[in-house]
Amino acid sequence: MQSVFIHPVDHRVSRLLFVRLPRALKFVQRGLLACVAALIVCFVGGSVLVADELASELKFREQLVPLLRTYCYDCHGAEDGEGGVSLEADDTALKIVKGREHWMRALAQVRLGTMPPADSDVMDPSSRTRMVELIDELANAIDCVRNPNAGKITLRRLNRAEYRNTIRDLVGVDYSPADDFPGDDVGYGFDNIGDVLSLPPLLMEKYLDAAESIMGEAIYTPPPPELFELERSPITLIGADKYNGKNHLAMSSNGTVTLQFDAPFSGTYTVVFSLSGDQGGDEPVRAEVTAGRRTIPVEVKESEPTEKKVAFRLGKGTRQIDLSFLNDYYVKDQIDRNLHVHHVKVSGVEQRSQFVSSPDLPTTHRVLLFETAGNDGEFDRAAKAVLGRFASRAYRRPIGKSELGRLVELATQVRDNGGSFEESMQVAMQAVLVSPYFLFRVERPREAGDDGVMPQVNQYELATRISYFLWSSMPDDELLRMAHRGQLRDRRMLLEKVGRMIKSPKASRFVDNFASQWLQLRNLEIVQPDTRIYRGFDDEVRDAMRVETLMFFSEVMRNNLPVTELLNADFTYMNEALARFYGVNDVRGNEFRKVSLSGTPRGGLLTHASVLTVTSNPTRTSPVKRGKWILDNLLNTPPPPAPPNIPELEKGKLVGSLRERMEQHRSNPACAACHNMMDPLGFALENFDAVGRWRTRDGRDVIDASGLMPDGTSFDGINGLRELLTTQRSEQFVRCLAEKMLIYALGRGTEYYDKCALDKITADVRSHDYKFAYLIAAIIESDPFQKQGYREP
Structure with missing residues (x-):
């Protein structure tokens, strides 16, 4: 400044x-x-x-x-x-x-x-x-020509919605964190604000569990190999007929005993003999174990039982293992060299290929592991290809050589410990999913140049800002290619891409996340109108109310209509349940369809039951809440907090109609200060009851929906209010919407120095007849979106 x-x-x-x-x-x-x-x-x-x-x-x-x-x-x-x-x-x-x-x-x-x-x-x-x-x-004086501050955006963690969408687009798995992750805090009306998105230890633990679950579902790995175990104690070996009283076999002369068993599979079998020897002569007891064509010598120096382990590759079927005593030695009444066999245990592990080859692999497996290693010599090449692409997409930028090297090294460790190629990729990809470069939208810190000008964010960071703004998710391949080619600041190409993005099914995420929070539709889930008074309201109608508003907002966005249509459009979306609730005929079925409102008092957001219900009390309408909602969300002039100790509106002390009781309430100068602005706006909506149905009377009282603002502006009912907002206050509404959307796009609250950007955004939208796509494009092209500024003290 x-x-x-x-x-x-x-x-x-x-x-x-x-x-x-x-x-x-x-x-x-x-x-x-x-x-x-x-x-x-x-x-x-x-x-x-x-x-x-x-x-x-x-x-x-x-x-x-x-x-x-x-x-x-x-x-x-x-x-x-x-x-x-x-x-x-x-x-x-x-x-x-x-x-x-x-x-x-x-x-x-x-x-x-x-x-x-x-x-x-x-x-x-x-x-x-x-x-x-x-x-x-x-x-708010600021020099908008000489390098205004673009503002500092706090390092932003992905919120729950962004995490779910990003996992779905990156991995192909729809993982819902709603039940596991702690809720996201809200700042400036939105849950994607960097200043309030902390990372508590509990959430880090949840990320670790989620990464393991997600990659386990995405990549198929064979089940653990089949195990076999056979134990003989006391032993019964073919050719063994001499047992002493201690329940073990004593071999007192050279000979062989044989263990026979049915091997259930081909694999590696380990035989553990518990042996001891009576030592005599000039050498220890010697024996050998034979299976098939392979013989393994065994030396028994111990006089107490000691385990001797040998291993063989055996095929499936009846197999035998021979134990032979080789060096019997005997001098009468002086020396007797013998072999004692106390215990035998055989265990086997099924031999399986290190690489998976199944025609029934999930699509996610085939997409993620587009390269496989036919043998150990191909492991590094395949691992670099697979992990390089995965991590680059996850980090929303090309991965560095050293970063990739660490991931390949981790995968190699898994392989060296007996893991398959698929298991190695699973573990390395889990590491990617708990990396700060995935969980946070990391941007390289920048300093102002010698001339004080703040540099622009790079193309990959800009692509990430755009995609999380419009899709609440990572950039797609096209956006990343445009970033790689340096095309995201080409206005023609940017507008074309934005046009495709707002028509994409992914744009429904913007509608759900931005519009729901801007219009406070999420509160619809918790409001509880008194159904004894407002019969017909139920959970089906509640859901239909929300869908109506979101589909209406989507229609204005996707068809690039003027943003002022949000206030005065002569159409909406209904299904049979909502149409019946509104009293509209000729709408059948559960499917929502576009319905004309011509000739009815309805039109625009202010007549949607969703908005009217969340701004009401359970048993009556609330002109105060409705007026405040308009000031907050459509005009961006929130009233100051109510002074302390102001009494609630009580029927017992105030008499007459709701309007008369409100006027008595305003007779208190402390109350009048705020209510003179809020109440007239709210009274204009009094023809709609607490659940948004049209009425002309409130009980026995005829509705008076006229309003007079402190500046002398007067209007009557919803039509008068709608005309006020779309003519005299249209510029204020457009600027309010632009500021709300800029806050959502940046992930930070606006400051006085954002006035320059908002002036330019509003002017650009005005010059393009207030078309929705140009509002989005103007926000993307603004300095706060394009640059990395600094936080003023």
């Missing part, structure tokens, strides 16, 4: 110039800028006042100060400002910029009509409009 002066000016000089020289400033207004500029140079020792900054100071002194003096300074003077707010103390445009926080609160009050208070001088509508414009312009 540029300050008013290039070099600081002593406050005494500033006051001399702008308080004691009012006539000089009038000369400036009349075109004598050069004279005053020369005078300023004399006072400040060579400092130069930039022309537009001088204009801001003139605008403050000559246009805003008279309004403030008339309507504000009596209560918010230089020393004793009510509520701790002293507006008169900020006596230059520079001080307004520095005191932006309390000036923005003042702006909200003026815009809502809550200031000046009812017991002060009445502010005429034109003065109110002018004060709003001046405070907004001066408090």
Whole structure:
């Protein structure tokens, strides 16, 4: 942000110039800028006042100060400002910029009509409009030409919806984390805001479990090999007929005993003999074990039972293993060398191919493992190809050589421990799915250039921003190819791609995630209208309400209609259940279809039962909630929080119709401050009951749906409100929608310096007849979306 002066000016000089020289400033207004500029140079020792900054100071002194003096300074003077707010103390445009926080609160009050208070001088509508414009312009003064700040986006973790979509697009597995992962926090109305998406230890554990489950489903690996075990103790061996009292075989002369068994499969069989020897002569007991054509010598030096292990490859069928005692030695009454066999155990492991070759492999397996290794010599080549593609798509950028090397090394370790190629890929891909480069949308930190200009994000980072904005998921191959070729900043190619993206089935994710949160449709799941009063409302109707609004929003988006159609379209989507609930005829079946609303009071979002239900109480409508919803979501002028200790609207103390009770409630000056703005908007919707059905009476009371705003604007009913929003307030609505969508696209709240981007976005959309696709394209082309800025203190 540029300050008013290039070099600081002593406050005494500033006051001399702008308080004691009012006539000089009038000369400036009349075109004598050069004279005053020369005078300023004399006072400040060579400092130069930039022309537009001088204009801001003139605008403050000559246009805003008279309004403030008339309507504000009596209560918010230089020393004793009510509520701790002293507006008169900020006596230059520079001080307004520095005191932006309390000036923005003042702006909200003026815009809502809550200031000046009812017991002060009445502010005429034109003065109110002018004060709003001046405070907004001066408090948010920023040089939109000389490198405005693009804003800092906090490193963003994938939220639950983004994680599910990304896994589906990357792996091909629909893994739902809703029941396992903790819920995502919400900031600025959305659950994809970087500042609130933390990574608690519990979630990291869930990611590990999810990665194992996902890759286990995506890649087929054969079941564990079949095992065989045969144990003999005491042993019964063919040719063995001499047992001593200790239940073991004693071989006192050279000979052979044979173990026979049925091998259930071909594989490796391990035989464990428990042997001991009576030692004598000049050598230990020697024996040998034979299976088929292979013989393995065994030396028994021990006099206590000791395990001796041998292994053979055996085929399926009846097999025999021979144990032979080789070096019997005997001297009568002196030496007797013998072999003792105490125990025999045979175990086998089925021999299977290291590589899977099944015609019934899942599609995910074939897509992910597009290369296989026919033998160990091909392992590295296949692993690099498979993991290189997988990790590059998962990380949304080309994987580095060293990164790929570590993944291949991990896969090799699995292979070396007996794992198959498929198991090796499973483990390495699990590592990818718990990497920060997958779980977070990582962007390389950047510094401003020598000229202070912030650089643009690279093409792959831009592709990621675009895809998560419109699809809540990773870039597709086409978007990554465009990034690789450097085409994403070619306006023609970008518009063509955006057009394809919003027509893709994946764009339904944008509708569900952005529109549901912007319009607060997710609250529809928890509202509980009193069905004793509002008969016909049930869960089927509740679901149909939500579908209607989402399909309507999708229609406006996919067909590139003007965004103002969201407020005044003469069509909607219904199925038979919702049409019957609305009282509309000739709609049959469960399928939703486009229905004309011509000749009915309905049209646009404000007449959707979903919106009307989430802004009502269980037993009655709420003009306050509905008015606040319009201010928040359609005009972006949220009212301030209600003062403490304000009583609820109670039937017992207030009498008459709902409108009359609300007017009695507003008689309290503390209540009137906010309700004068909210209530008129809400009353315009009173012809719709608490579940969105049309009515002309509330009980015995005839509905009065007229409204009068603090600025003098009047309207009557839904038609009058709709006309107000689409004519007098259409620009405000478009800017509100642009700001909500920019917040969602960036994953951060907007700041004062985003005014430049919002001005440009709104102007660009206006020049293209407010078409939806141009709003999306303007957001993508904006500086906050294209660049990486910094966080101001």
